[in-house]
Amino acid sequence: MKYSRLDFLIDQWSTLPPVETADLSGKTVLVVGANVGIGLEASKHFARMQPTRLIIACRSDAKGKAALAEIERETGYNGCESWIVDLANFASVTAFADKFEKEGGDLHILVMNAAVVLPDYQCTTDGWESMLQVNYLASSLLSLLLIPKLVAAGRKSLTPSRMVIVSSVTINWLIPAKEVKTSSKPLEMLGSEEWCTPKHIHSRYPESKLLNVFFVRALTDRLQAITPLSVVAVNPGFCYSQLRRFWYEKPTYSPVKIALAIMERLMAWTSEQGSRQLVFAAVSGQDNEENMKGGFVSYARLVEVTDFVLSDEGHRMQDTVWNETIDILKGVSDKIAPIVQDYLVNI
Template sequence: MKKSLLASVIDQWSVVPPVETADLSGKTVLVVGANVGIGFEASKHFARMQPARLIIACRNEAKGKVALAEIERETGYNGCELWIVDLANFASVTTFSDKFKREGGDLHILVMNAAIVQLVYQPTADGWESVLQVNHLATSLLSLLLIPQLVAAGEKSSTPSRIVIVSSDLHYWITPAKEVEASTTPLETLSNEEWCIPEHMQSRYNESKLLNVLFVRALTDRLQSITPLSAVAVNPGYCYSQLRRDWYKKPTFSFARIAVALNERLLAWTAEQGSRQLVFAAVGGRDNEDNMKAGYVNLGRLIEVADFVLSDEGRKFQNTVWNETIDILNGVSDKIAPIVQDYLVVPDSSIN
């Protein structure tokens, strides 16, 4: 599918469907990146569905406590818990997953919403370019580490568990640079300081959203059809968001700041409207679960992903990125290899 800028503008001017609802009693929901914006609003929607546990995972404890109190105040739900995780630190992610294994029990819904935007090269303590680590590598790491808990929940439930990865329509307008696509280690290429010149960093967030879509599709290829777990990518739409807070730090009359403010005034949804897409991806479409697997949610329905993703070149790149991602994460956690071995399969060669 090719999606034009005009089509996206029309989407932004469309009526946003009402929030999907479901009975979450007895279930555990985990939202990563939940103290502000669409993650916070989605958490309030989940709270109103009365899950047994709602865990909001945030990087900042003080801000997380404020969000926790606000969720309880607005919804009357008192089963919300604050856990701390920093996706810019692999050790924090593995510590979080270890804690979940000990204390979290089964997991029915995982929403991976945390993301950052950086326009300049900034490595993490782990040595990776920060957007690439937070938006793709650490997001993939936590999703994979929690698969045992997700599958266990799905086996005991009448509905499969869900992994929801927040992507974006920006994936329609980005294809890998030739040097990246041709590389056997495209993530290393993308993370290399010499590659991360300002011109390339302008598209880094878009690239990370493409990687989110590729991860969801690659994971689905490797999940057995009988596994009670569905992975879904979702476009929350263009919303008022703290993702763009760095633009507002620019001088008062900077063109970037004016452009962002104008775009938001003309096009942006509220964070609550955007959060409805996350909720649909988490609880919607239960009447046809097979369609939701590897699906891409937009405006409360499934739509086709970008032509590049569906192309032979896209499939090849998807598998290259998957293999490199697993190699990298194997070096981060000794639990990745057993999870891949026990829960995933080698995809049919006919679709490689």
């Protein structure tokens, strides 16, 4: 799909439909990255649908408790729990998954919303560039580790569970560098400090969001046809949020900082409006589940993904990224290999 900047402007200035609603009684919903912005607003919408459990995953106990209080105050829902996970630390992710295995029960809706945007190269304690790890590798790790819980819930309820991965409209204007597209290990290249020059690091956020779409489509291709789980990517639109806070914390003005301020003033949605896209991806389309599988939700509708993703070149890169992702994550958790073997098929 060719999606121009004019299309983007038209969509941002269009009237959004009201938030989707569903009966979530008896369901467990997990929102990762829920203490601010669209994650918090999506959690409020889910709370109003009265799930049996709503778990919000945040980086710190203080932020989680503050979000918990706000959700209860604005919705009256008292079934919300705050759990801690730091996607910049693989050990925190595996510990969270272990806790969920013991205490979480079945999982019906997973929303992977946590992300960062950084203006320069930063390295995690695990040795990866921060945006690559938080936005893609750790999100993929947790998503895979929670597949058994999602599938179990789908089988018991006789309704497919949903895994929602938040992507971005920015993938529409990204073509990965030739060196990355042709690399046998594109993630290793993207994560190296040598590659992350100022020129390349400015593309990292849309690159990570493209990787999210690759993950959704590759996972969908490999899930067994009878598996009661739908994996969906979603573009929340351009919204006011704290996602770009690191840019605003810089003491000096820059062309990027000025451009972002102007764009926000002219066209940004509120966080609540953006959160409606996450909710749509999580609860809509249950009467035509096959269409949702591997789908890309944008502006409250399923749309075709970018031409690059659909191209032969995109398919080759998607498969290469998938194989490298699984190899990396097998080294992080010994549970990845059994999950891949038991729940996915080779293609």
